[in-house]
Amino acid sequence: MKRREFLKKSGTAAAATIVAPYILPSGRLFAATGSRMTNHVVLVMFAGGVRQQESILQRYLDDSQVGDPYAGNIMYNMLSGAAPEQKIVYGTGDGGMNPIPSILSSPLDQQGTVFREVQALSAGHYGGLNSLLQGSTVTTQGLKQKPVNPTIFEYLRRHGGYSATDTWFIGNNLVNSTALLNYSVHQDYGAQYGANFLAPTVTFGPQGQEFLSDAKVYHPENELDPMYQLKYFLDNTFEQYGSNLETIGNTEAEKQSIKQFLEHMFDKTQNNSIDHAPVVDNNDLQSVGYACEVMKWFKPALTVVNLNSVDTCHSNFTGYLQNLHRADHAVGHIWNYIQNEIPEMAGSTVMLATPECGRNQNPNAVLDENNWLAYDHSDQNARRVFNMMVGPNVPSNLSIGSENNPVGITSDSMLTIADILGVKPEVQNGGMLAPGTQSLFDRI
């Protein structure tokens, strides 16, 4: 080969090498403009309306029930502090007298950073969940309507080149419009950039066992391929009329993987071998076991887990305490599972946990079996929550803000995820964040 020809071929190859890394698997030409801090993020939407008084302030019954001046910490996987010594009702066993042992050797507030007093953008569930996922609340947001503004899932998929199975949303049931949250109706984003969603207590519960678990197995090349080919012909023919169904854009390979995952989960459910937490006696803990299985199978870039069993507080304060203790148990299990059971995510996952809203300062009139009053969520106290993050690049043993010095708003979580996974500039430039939203890293 002559020198000129060699250089021409080498130059062409070099140019191709420079261009090639920017052709992402999703087909996107350019990588995100921000740099990625780590590879995985888990957001726990904790846990259905949590009062500061029973959580970060560790006042147990002291602040909520007249005549029961008993304080203590019932969230010892997440928070440092001594447990209550009297009127223990939140554990297992008769009357909840046996507290659930801690899973983590040191609580998460020692491993990471806690924002002790954060303003919630909404005092309600759906508004609160939306603020965590879309980084804002919109006055026109309906309760039975998909998010109006893009969610973090869509920002990641559109600007970060993440695939559908890189983004997962695990809901513990179908109430509170949870199933609507995996993508928005924004004209520039939408379903094609949405997250995969599962409500495992339904999918793998009695209904799923009856109608989803007994799928016929077809040969991938001989049977499924021609079936899909015919389907595509039919769809292309129909497309000329302008009607097309929204789809979150799982590739065929991703769909196969999800179907295999579903089959595997049905087997594990029947064998009672789902990787649940040590205690599994409510909906939240059931869902978290499957969330761990999703992370183990797919190793998503972003996993969002919704817990909401504490919402029993509308009518049962004892149940609220029990479910709060279990939500803490669930978070401990998630973190422990990631570090010990998923090598690809251990040491490269940041976890955030924050309530979507708080609960009222004053109780309603509903008494439970212990003669304790229940709490709704509508007043200013319901706009008080905390935030917590732990993982690589997160300072440990750091506490920011206090009861008299609030720092941060709930939409910070969404921008923090964007910051960690490298799409912060695109999210900020979109102009749809709540005023004052910052990445939690910028508030440290």
Next chain:
Amino acid sequence: MSMQALKTSVIVLMALLLSLSSCRKEPDAVFHINEVELYSSGGDKTKRKTNEQYVAILYTNLFQTALSANDLFDIGECIQSIGDKELAREVIISNFMNKPGVILPSEEDMNADLDQFITDTYVKFYVRYPTSAEKEFLRNFISSNPYMTPELVYFSFALSDEYMYY
């Protein structure tokens, strides 16, 4: 004639008149199926089926019987619990195909008169006749794919976008 006898006569007469007017031969009942008006094309379909409508119609198409309200609700929730709705429908169809009682044409019947099979399938799933181009494509496709059974053809139609519209 006494008043009593007169009253009795009137009552008897009225009873006779009533029975005469009410005693009619019951008409022969005739039961038949109303003809369904077929769509002229896929473009006539502009409304999307809900999850429950889709499942109810699919079940009827496959099993020739109706699904119970409880099962309909449960399957609707199953679809809601999975974010990829097309994948959810595919899993539902796979489950239905594995249940006893699915009514499918045999391969022999399909191959004996492929054009009729194609037309019947379009009418069953799409409530319209196929165009010439559609018929030709399907004829060639099924003929050239030895593994393409009536079950897989039904699967494709049940999973297609047009089947989600009416």
